[in-house]
Amino acid sequence: MPRPEDWKHLVPLVDALRTAANMTVSPGFQPNQGDWDCLMRDPLDLSILRPLIAADPHADEPSPPPLLTAFTAGQASALAAELGCKNDASIGRHELAHTVGVAESSFCVFRYNCGRCGETFTDITKGDEAYGELAARSAGTGQLVYINTFADPVFSELSELGRLVLAEAHLSPPDHRRGPAIQHAYAAACDLSGDGTIFQVGAHPHCPACGNDWPSAWEHTGEHLTCDIPEPSHGRWRSLTPEQRKALVRKHVMNSLSD
Numbered sequence: 001m002p003r004p005e006d007w008k009h010l011v012p013l014v015d016a017l018r019t020a021a022n023m024t025v026s027p028g029f030q031p032n033q034g035d036w037d038c039l040m041r042d043p044l045d046l047s048i049l050r051p052l053i054a055a056d057p058h059a060d061e062p063s064p065p066p067l068l069t070a071f072t073a074g075q076a077s078a079l080a081a082e083l084g085c086k087n088d089a090s091i092g093r094h095e096l097a098h099t100v101g102v103a104e105s106s107f108c109v110f111r112y113n114c115g116r117c118g119e120t121f122t123d124i125t126k127g128d129e130a131y132g133e134l135a136a137r138s139a140g141t142g143q144l145v146y147i148n149t150f151a152d153p154v155f156s157e158l159s160e161l162g163r164l165v166l167a168e169a170h171l172s173p174p175d176h177r178r179g180p181a182i183q184h185a186y187a188a189a190c191d192l193s194g195d196g197t198i199f200q201v202g203a204h205p206h207c208p209a210c211g212n213d214w215p216s217a218w219e220h221t222g223e224h225l226t227c228d229i230p231e232p233s234h235g236r237w238r239s240l241t242p243e244q245r246k247a248l249v250r251k252h253v254m255n256s257l258s259d
């Protein structure tokens, strides 16, 4: 169960970021793989956070200083080195934020009929007319992320690797097979969602009544909504070597084409 004492020490950091016009994009702190995180719209501005860390009375103690635990390992090491803390190994228990971006975009409002319980509900997604723009959802809870394939450099890199592995395998699938195969590989290049599951491009929303993610019918209501939706992060992808990236693309493209 959520216990405010688990993340209470991080609240001053979130408040300072919000005062500086960075915004939270998750509804407060949420569980994430046994810890807690709070998603912020913009990358963390260390110049705002540095004074708070420096003022932390525990900053020089050998046990984890509470505020340092707010950072990802790389950020905390940099701060700890700069501030002369001795304990940069004991960091990262709580992550204040994944530095995902958030993009404003227009979404179609769809009406869905749940294939299990019959509930009728509306939700947003990307329609076919949104060329180069995709919506993906987490497998666990249907958390929505927005993908602009022209703006995300990982998508271009991955498309190029996709072309390469297809050429090496002497395959030239038609566009309607190639596109989904690249999207399938792209989803594998995204970090896991807040609920700890993978994102799936084009997946349906989950029924608010029973949680089922396979509607029996869906249609565009004709309405559109402009919303700020998080974009997926690629920390895991960026940690891979070029060979590992190519192997991952090959695996997912081939799996998709063999379906």
Ligand SMILES: [Zn+2]
Pocket (backbone or CB within 6 Å): 114, 115, 116, 117, 118, 119, 207, 208, 209, 210, 211, 212
């Ligand atoms: Zn349902």
